[in-house]
Amino acid sequence: MKIIYCSNTGFTKQYAIMLANKLGIESIDVKDIKKYDIKDEEIIFLGWIFAGIIMGLNKVRKYKLKCVISVGILKLTDEYKNELIKSNNIERDKSFFYIQGGIDYKELKGIKKILLKAVASNIIKENKNENEGIINILKNGGSLVKEENLNDIIEYINKNNA
Ligand SMILES: Cc1cc2nc3c(=O)[nH]c(=O)nc-3n(C[C@H](O)[C@H](O)[C@H](O)COP(=O)(O)O)c2cc1C
Incomplete structure (x- = not known):
């Protein structure tokens, strides 16, 4: 099993490295996949979201995808998922x-x-009273990366690894 990630500014990479350490497996930047023979490997994929699109996912669809982890900034709702x-x-x-x-x-x-900046100002206009934390991050930058955000994922992987 290998982790493959696609990260633009480093937050998705942080999660990939955390997950790799927790699971004791290697994490690989999607840019480097040609250097590896991964066709028989199960792949855990992490990609950052750019305007609703999970970046890098198309490059790994042909592999044995165990799960897909998307990394964005908006609050998770069933509708968004x-x-x-x-x-x-x-x-x-x-x-x-x-x-x-x-x-x-x-x-x-x-x-x-x-x-x-354009996306952020729209979100800020639409959500005047909601998601103060997210609005602040959209304005000024900041991180919501937490190790505990990986708990459900690790549980899923461990359960499906027998
Ligand atoms: C141009 C742009 C568009 C984005 N669009 C979305 C989006 O549609 N939904 C979302 O949840 N996050 C969106 N984001 C937020 C990123 O997905 C988020 O910052 C992510 O943590 C970036 O990960 P990275 O540091 O690995 O690149 C966008 C970010 C940028 C720069």
Whole structure:
């Protein structure tokens, strides 16, 4: 079993490394998969969300995907999770998880920074009283990465590993 991740500013990579340490397996940047023979390996995939799309997922669909973990910033609701499943063509029976990462304006470059600022100001307008923590992170940057966010995932992997 191997972990493959796609990270833009490092939050998804942090989760990938945490999970790799917890499970005692290797984590590989999706950019490097050609260097590895992973066709017979089960793959745990983590990808950051860019405008509703789980980045890097298309590069690993042909492998034996054990589960897909998406990392975004919005609050998880059933509706949001279903939207992600639908727009990323995830099979219903594939195990799918969503966890919150963070925003690092120093690491964001070019068009992505401009896009996020636009997305952020829309969210801020729509959610005046909600999600204070998320709104603050959208404005100023910050991290919601916590080891405990991986608990359900680790439980799932351990259960399905017999
Ligand atoms: C341009 C842009 C668009 C984003 N779109 C979404 C989105 O649609 N939904 C979401 O939950 N998070 C969205 N995010 C937040 C990122 O998914 C989040 O910051 C994630 O933790 C980034 O992970 P990384 O550090 O591994 O790149 C967006 C971020 C950027 C920069």
